[in-house]
Amino acid sequence: MLKKISSIPFAGTPEQEAELKAVIAKHIDDPGAVMPVLQEAQDIYGYLPQEVQTMIAEGLNVPLEEVYGVSTFYSQFALSPKGKYNISVCMGTACYVKGSGDVLNKLSEELGIGAEECTLDGKFSLTACRCIGACGLAPVITINDDVYGRLTADMIPDILAKYKD
Amino acid sequence: MYRSNVLVCGGTGCTSSDSLKIVEKLKEEIAARGLEKEVNVITTGCFGLCALGPIVVIYPEGSFYSMVKLEDIPEIVEEHLLKGRIVTRLLYQETVEEDTIKSLNKTAFYAKQQRIALRNCGVIDPEKIDEYIAMDGYAALGKVLTEMTPTEVIETILASGLRGRGGAGFPTGLKWKFAAANDADQKYVCCNADEGDPGAFMDRSILEGDPHALLEAMAIAGYAIGATKGYVYVRAEYPIAVNRLQIAIDQAHEYGLLGDNIFGTDFCFDIQLRLGAGAFVCGEETSLMTSIEGKRGEPRPRPPFPAVKGLYKKPTILNNVETYANIPRIILLGADWFNTIGTEKSKGTKVFALGGKIEHTGLVEVPMGTTLREIVEEIGGGIPNGKKFKAAQTGGPSGGCIPPQHLDIPIDYDNLLAIGSMMGSGGLIVMDETTCMVDIAKFFLEFTVDESCGKCTPCRIGTKRLLEMLDKITKGQGTLEMIDEMEELCHYIKDNSLCGLGQTAPNPVLSTLHYFRDEYVQHVVDKKCVAGVCKDLLEFSIIKDKCFGCSMCARQCPAGAITVTDYTAPGKKKPAYEIDTAKCVKCGACLPTCKFGAIVKG
Numbered sequence: 065m066l067k068k069i070s071s072i073p074f075a076g077t078p079e080q081e082a083e084l085k086a087v088i089a090k091h092i093d094d095p096g097a098v099m100p101v102l103q104e105a106q107d108i109y110g111y112l113p114q115e116v117q118t119m120i121a122e123g124l125n126v127p128l129e130e131v132y133g134v135s136t137f138y139s140q141f142a143l144s145p146k147g148k149y150n151i152s153v154c155m156g157t158a159c160y161v162k163g164s165g166d167v168l169n170k171l172s173e174e175l176g177i178g179a180e181e182c183t184l185d186g187k188f189s190l191t192a193c194r195c196i197g198a199c200g201l202a203p204v205i206t207i208n209d210d211v212y213g214r215l216t217a218d219m220i221p222d223i224l225a226k227y228k229d
Numbered sequence: 230m231y232r233s234n235v236l237v238c239g240g241t242g243c244t245s246s247d248s249l250k251i252v253e254k255l256k257e258e259i260a261a262r263g264l265e266k267e268v269n270v271i272t273t274g275c276f277g278l279c280a281l282g283p284i285v286v287i288y289p290e291g292s293f294y295s296m297v298k299l300e301d302i303p304e305i306v307e308e309h310l311l312k313g314r315i316v317t318r319l320l321y322q323e324t325v326e327e328d329t330i331k332s333l334n335k336t337a338f339y340a341k342q343q344r345i346a347l348r349n350c351g352v353i354d355p356e357k358i359d360e361y362i363a364m365d366g367y368a369a370l371g372k373v374l375t376e377m378t379p380t381e382v383i384e385t386i387l388a389s390g391l392r393g394r395g396g397a398g399f400p401t402g403l404k405w406k407f408a409a410a411n412d413a414d415q416k417y418v419c420c421n422a423d424e425g426d427p428g429a430f431m432d433r434s435i436l437e438g439d440p441h442a443l444l445e446a447m448a449i450a451g452y453a454i455g456a457t458k459g460y461v462y463v464r465a466e467y468p469i470a471v472n473r474l475q476i477a478i479d480q481a482h483e484y485g486l487l488g489d490n491i492f493g494t495d496f497c498f499d500i501q502l503r504l505g506a507g508a509f510v511c512g513e514e515t516s517l518m519t520s521i522e523g524k525r526g527e528p529r530p531r532p533p534f535p536a537v538k539g540l541y542k543k544p545t546i547l548n549n550v551e552t553y554a555n556i557p558r559i560i561l562l563g564a565d566w567f568n569t570i571g572t573e574k575s576k577g578t579k580v581f582a583l584g585g586k587i588e589h590t591g592l593v594e595v596p597m598g599t600t601l602r603e604i605v606e607e608i609g610g611g612i613p614n615g616k617k618f619k620a621a622q623t624g625g626p627s628g629g630c631i632p633p634q635h636l637d638i639p640i641d642y643d644n645l646l647a648i649g650s651m652m653g654s655g656g657l658i659v660m661d662e663t664t665c666m667v668d669i670a671k672f673f674l675e676f677t678v679d680e681s682c683g684k685c686t687p688c689r690i691g692t693k694r695l696l697e698m699l700d701k702i703t704k705g706q707g708t709l710e711m712i713d714e715m716e717e718l719c720h721y722i723k724d725n726s727l728c729g730l731g732q733t734a735p736n737p738v739l740s741t742l743h744y745f746r747d748e749y750v751q752h753v754v755d756k757k758c759v760a761g762v763c764k765d766l767l768e769f770s771i772i773k774d775k776c777f778g779c780s781m782c783a784r785q786c787p788a789g790a791i792t793v794t795d796y797t798a799p800g801k802k803k804p805a806y807e808i809d810t811a812k813c814v815k816c817g818a819c820l821p822t823c824k825f826g827a828i829v830k831g
Binding site: 095096097098099100102103130133134137138139140141155156157158160161162193194195196197198199200201202204211213218 | 241242245246279280282424425426427428429430433465466467503504505506507508509520521522523524525526541582584585586590591622625656658660664669672673682821
């Protein structure tokens with residue numbers, strides 16, 4: 065999968081760095097530490113910019129190439145930051161046959177961004193995600209932790225309005 | 230002792246529609262009436278009828294409240310729990326028969342089901358080990374450790390005829406036997422809970438509803454092959470499942486059912502969780518093991534098979550969640566019991582995740598050999614809105630589409646393969662006449678192109694070329710030769726790819742080509758998409774005799790393609806409008822504006 069790499073400058077804080085170093089120290093002796101460390105690093109920073117990957121590579125004493133290889137292999141790892149509200153559109157089969165493609169197009173039209181992009185004000189990001197397993201509610205989107213199901217494209221503007229504070 | 234038990238579904242489907250808030254509200258209302266010592270509220274796993282969520286079931290009456298809203302709770306508590314009057318209005322209407330209430334198990338959705346893997350889902354609280362133990366939990370592990378030799382365990386599983394529920398249907402007992410036969414200082418038992426098939430959620434429901442069954446089965450497998458360590462590779466996208474699994478592991482440790490000297494024997498077994506990070510190829514066994522090692526989850530050639538060299542190059546067995554969920558029952562009730570269920574070559578039951586254009590979306594577990602018609606029409610309640618059945622898709626991106634003429638085939642591993650599909654993990658997506666089969670083939674190819682790991686050329690480049698051709702066909706740029714070329718390429722990819730993902734990736738194209746070739750030809754020759762899905766092939770037009778000339782559509786058109794004509798239909802006051810197909814961008818914005826049904830697409 066091709067990943068969008070962020071051009072937004074890195075803005076990590078010393079607190080975040082200390083947290084990451086603690087995570088690295090916790091895992092340094094585990095075989096196969098790269099994945100769990102990347103997962104926890106993403107929880108700390110929200111995404112995995114090159115600076116963070118470099119710190120992980122140096123901390124775990126593995127080549128940066130290997131860290132980058134893993135971070136680009138799995139769809140869960142994000143190389144660009146997420147918006148304040150991250151909208152995930154489920155593109156599983158059950159949602160797709162019930163019109164999630166239309167829902168994604170409508171979101172993209174309303175927000176003016178494509179899938180895997182973030183609005184310029186950093187408010188919304190849009191992701192086309194794999195099945196989240198709520199097939200009974202198809203088609204489904206999630207906005208951060210809120211779940212919206214049984215959607216049609218014309219319900220999108222009202223839903224977005226709730227987040228335009 | 231409680232006089233009433235209120236079961237609320239806490240599976241992903243129902244929690245997405247706020248069932249956890251319903252639990253809070255129930256507790257609040259029950260406390261407000263001082264009933265907390267008489268009425269118990271339990272959060273359970275999935276009931277299966279996800280379409281009707283959130284679900285609340287009250288025992289001993291067995292009243293099945295469906296699509297419950299927060300504002301219904303005070304009434305349910307006041308009327309049902311306090312005064313003993315069932316709120317018939319809020320019940321799942323199929324359980325209401327004039328004045329009496331039917332048992333849930335007699336409704337069309339449950340009557341034909343037989344629950345083995347899902348037996349505890351929606352029955353027990355998955356976060357309490359005592360409830361699992363009360364349902365004979367860990368009795369099978371106890372029996373194995375104190376009464377059986379590892380060889381006897383393997384013989385039992387072999388005799389039961391249990392086959393892998395994750396896809397290809399390899400005999401589970403055989404896998405165990407191979408791994409047991411290899412001597413090594415360390416062996417591993419792994420569980421594939423990475424359920425990557427979009428549209429399948431049976432493994433998640435078992436993890437959420439009955440996590441101890443998995444742990445017990447893995448420990449049994451560990452004893453059988455001589456392993457002391459297990460890994461569950463579970464999707465990070467399933468937060469509830471991950472959380473409940475961790476709770477279950479901790480509780481099992483506390484009770485001495487995992488860890489050192491289990492049941493006072495010298496058998497030691499420990500289980501760790503590993504979170505997947507979203508890669509479909511990690512459902513392939515060698516990829517999954519590479520991923521547990523923390524690397525890019527790329528497959529490697531077999532042999533050596535994992536039973537010889539698997540995780541960290543040690544003998545390893547890998548089974549799927551649903552396969553494991555059958556193990557404790559087989560040990561307790563015997564191989565002969567399991568043998569009585571199912572068909573000659575496929576024993577036991579299979580869980581299907583019913584989804585798509587079907588009335589009762591949800592999880593169903595039926596004996597092998599049940600026909601597709603029984604699943605779709607009887608259990609699933611048929612297709613909504615009076616539409617016609619067009620195809621059922623099984624096996625996800627590795628499977629195929631089953632057309633109406635095969636609705637009566639008994640479903641088992643071999644029959645599905647014979648008609649060009651496969652069991653896969655059990656996703657079953659129903660499609661009606663508004664689904665375009667070329668578009669569906671394209672949807673799955675987009676998925677596999679995205680998920681191809683890139684290691685081998687046939688899959689990496691072959692699927693990409695296949696997708697390009699499909700894309701051209703949906704845009705009306707296809708040729709008849711292209712269809713033949715596609716078919717040839719499909720066979721090439723199947724024969725030459727390294728792993729299961731590549732070898733099965735062309736199946737959606739091959740099966741739709743086989744059963745729905747006419748539709749491909751229509752896209753190519755007539756430049757038409759009868760299902761009305763492929764945008765580039767759509768044409769919008771106005772039936773002039775139905776047009777009142779209100780101009781609503783013309784005002785909505787972003788391309789200025791709708792203009793007024795000089796024709797006024799009989800009985801109308803204003804002249805009709807028409808669409809200039811050369812200017813039309815096929816956005817469909819005009820369609821909902823017409824109140825007279827004068828605009829048609831096709």
